Amino acid sequence: MTLEELLPGSGGFRYNFAFLDEGAKREVRRALLKAVALPGHQVPFASPELPIARGWGTGGLQITMSLIGPNDVLKIIDQGCDGSVNAVNLRKLLVATTGVRTTFDSREATILQSRHRLPEIPLKPHQVAVLQVPLPEPLRLVEPSEIATRRMHAEGDYARMWVSLYEDVIQNGAISLTAGYPCRVNNTYIMSPSPLPRWDLPLLNGAEHLTLLGAGREKRVYAVPPCTSVQPLEFEDLPFTVESFAGMSCARCGSSGTFLDEIYDEKTGLSSRVCSDSGFCVLVREGAIQPRRPTHG
Amino acid sequence: MGYVAVQGGITAIESSEKLNRYLRLRGTSAPLGVAQIMEQMGPLVDRVMGEGGLYSAFHAALAIKQACGDPIEASFLLRAYRSTLRRLVDTLPVRTGEMRILRRISSAFKTIPGGQVLGSTSDYEQRILDFSLADETEEAQREAVNSFESQLEGAGQALQPAAFRAVIDMLRDQGLVPPVPPESTQEPTDITQESPTFPMHRSGRLQMLARAETGGVLALAYSSMRGYGMVHPTVAELRVGRVRVQIPHPWRKGAAVTLGSAVLTEVQIVASMEKAAEDVKPTFSLGYGSCFGHNEVKAISAAVLDRAMRSASLGAPAEDQEFVLMHTDGVESSGFCSHFKLPHYVTFQADLDRLRAMRGANE
Numbered sequence A: 001m002t003l004e005e006l007l008p009g010s011g012g013f014r015y016n017f018a019f020l021d022e023g024a025k026r027e028v029r030r031a032l033l034k035a036v037a038l039p040g041h042q043v044p045f046a047s048p049e050l051p052i053a054r055g056w057g058t059g060g061l062q063i064t065m066s067l068i069g070p071n072d073v074l075k076i077i078d079q080g081c082d083g084s085v086n087a088v089n090l091r092k093l094l095v096a097t098t099g100v101r102t103t104f105d106s107r108e109a110t111i112l113q114s115r116h117r118l119p120e121i122p123l124k125p126h127q128v129a130v131l132q133v134p135l136p137e138p139l140r141l142v143e144p145s146e147i148a149t150r151r152m153h154a155e156g157d158y159a160r161m162w163v164s165l166y167e168d169v170i171q172n173g174a175i176s177l178t179a180g181y182p183c184r185v186n187n188t189y190i191m192s193p194s195p196l197p198r199w200d201l202p203l204l205n206g207a208e209h210l211t212l213l214g215a216g217r218e219k220r221v222y223a224v225p226p227c228t229s230v231q232p233l234e235f236e237d238l239p240f241t242v243e244s245f246a247g248m249s250c251a252r253c254g255s256s257g258t259f260l261d262e263i264y265d266e267k268t269g270l271s272s273r274v275c276s277d278s279g280f281c282v283l284v285r286e287g288a289i290q291p292r293r294p295t296h297g
Numbered sequence B: 001m002g003y004v005a006v007q008g009g010i011t012a013i014e015s016s017e018k019l020n021r022y023l024r025l026r027g028t029s030a031p032l033g034v035a036q037i038m039e040q041m042g043p044l045v046d047r048v049m050g051e052g053g054l055y056s057a058f059h060a061a062l063a064i065k066q067a068c069g070d071p072i073e074a075s076f077l078l079r080a081y082r083s084t085l086r087r088l089v090d091t092l093p094v095r096t097g098e099m100r101i102l103r104r105i106s107s108a109f110k111t112i113p114g115g116q117v118l119g120s121t122s123d124y125e126q127r128i129l130d131f132s133l134a135d136e137t138e139e140a141q142r143e144a145v146n147s148f149e150s151q152l153e154g155a156g157q158a159l160q161p162a163a164f165r166a167v168i169d170m171l172r173d174q175g176l177v178p179p180v181p182p183e184s185t186q187e188p189t190d191i192t193q194e195s196p197t198f199p200m201h202r203s204g205r206l207q208m209l210a211r212a213e214t215g216g217v218l219a220l221a222y223s224s225m226r227g228y229g230m231v232h233p234t235v236a237e238l239r240v241g242r243v244r245v246q247i248p249h250p251w252r253k254g255a256a257v258t259l260g261s262a263v264l265t266e267v268q269i270v271a272s273m274e275k276a277a278e279d280v281k282p283t284f285s286l287g288y289g290s291c292f293g294h295n296e297v298k299a300i301s302a303a304v305l306d307r308a309m310r311s312a313s314l315g316a317p318a319e320d321q322e323f324v325l326m327h328t329d330g331v332e333s334s335g336f337c338s339h340f341k342l343p344h345y346v347t348f349q350a351d352l353d354r355l356r357a358m359r360g361a362n363e
Helices: A022-037 A058-067 A085-098 A148-153 A159-172 A197-205 A280-285 B008-025 B034-040 B044-053 B055-067 B071-082 B129-137 B138-150 B167-172 B202-211 B215-224 B294-306 B321-326 B330-339 B344-361
Strands: A073-080 A111-116 A129-134 A183-185 A190-191 A208-215 A221-223 A229-234 A261-266 A271-275 B099-105 B234-248 B256-274 B282-291
Touching: A022 A058, A022 A208, A022 A221, A058 A085, A058 A111, A058 A208, A058 A221, A073 A085, A073 A280, A085 A111, A085 B008, A111 A148, A148 B034, A148 B321, A261 B344, A271 A280, B034 B044, B034 B055, B034 B167, B034 B321, B044 B055, B044 B071, B044 B202, B044 B215, B044 B282, B055 B071, B071 B330, B167 B234, B167 B256, B202 B282, B202 B294, B202 B321, B215 B294, B215 B330, B256 B294
Parallel strands: A073 A111, A111 A129, A129 A208
Antiparallel strands: A183 A190, A183 A229, A208 A221, A261 A271, B099 B234, B234 B256, B256 B282
């Protein structure tokens, strides 16, 4: 079976539009509705196997498959990049089974599926961000058992989380948590944000768009509805900070207020910095938008 | 940066797919036939059907061919295919007491009602590499088959009792094992339709064990056998055989329609003694395991883990159902293990930033 054979109009065995059957899509959407109603709360769902390996974005993929319609415009990125092999692979499957239009420009997308990044340009109310999640449970850091962590969330018992952050400060001089930094959503549940880098958390707080998060292997979905507070855990005398790229700029587009990846030249071994958001970087280089100047961090 | 260049990804993936196909086919031997795998690699096909959760030797063999023999990858192909199939109807519980026996042994008693049947096993073969297999001819194949079949005249009838009692039922008559609990009115869990929640109903636990990766359940069961939990099992009964698969008759109430049959391995173990309450006499405890096809190591391991997970205390990893069941699915564990090969440029950059900041702060 090749992907070409899955395309609508070709002969042979045909998969449903967006691969999942309608019953499976409804099941995901029911779980998503509950997730939106309880911001940050992890909702179990069946999560059947897909033709993509577990841990490679099957949670996000099921959300996208359950939401997408023929008129949607899709953008898929992996760690900020449109051309990363996994983004290419997921896009190939969704295009083959839906025929929808895809874009690299985040402003055009109606559904943006991403692994571990939000675009630098804040999303608008008509856009949905779908994030792929490997480990949805923020309390796993302090408690390995699912029975115990579900109880802790239900009782709002986050004492051990706070103690672990305090111990981190005492032992390391700072909170050493990096991507996937735990956040309090809507002043209620503590949530693991994707793992987005800390840089993206201000983009999530009070955002105009809906964010849906899916963990396929762990069989959980959760959500941050529009205009919902997302507060990284912090101490009054030790405020949360994002990654610092002070004094650095993108070697390709010249922006200095974006999340910058460190790269090493294949021949010289010298390091330089480039925008992690490849779509943003291309728009700047094409002259469609102005290079970013530091706003935070 | 070829790995992430915007168009490079597509070309790289397609080239890699072509390379895979080339590496599989570049030798001088004929392409492997699916029928050959089905007929000559029975244990592998059975294992993939079990871990893939789909009883179809053809699809399992095809998956094995496509995965170049990797059982976890083949199971994954089968599971992904399975989730696209329509679910038509739930079958009735299979009646293993009416199993057409291919093999049945008990290590508890020398003789048992219905008899012990050694059947097909490599247990007592000397594990000596057989170099004559290196150039087995079709002529030798026919000869071996004809010679075996010519000895079969009249054999077989004596082997098969119409229905036989399980060894543990004999022990149960004497009160030595716990009575059968009253039939549950609760619908069995369906692990393909619900995400696991803990504590999990036993029906769900046994399903997860049946679909778990053989090596994974073996490792955890072995930890229990060796000393982390100490379930030392006696195999009351191990059966391999063919059971009828039936569904309720669409309109005749109480009647059943037979769709076909499936080969299962079923194991009942008797383990350490226990007392259910202060005022009752002690009994042996029991463990049950079953899986698709002929896979004895897996069924015994599942039975040991079933027993271990019902221990009153959480003294060992194998006694913790969440620990056992969440870590033995081959498709999920191998997928997650492989995902670490994906780019982590952003998350690692976040780590680097933090480490550099903290080193700066400490200096």
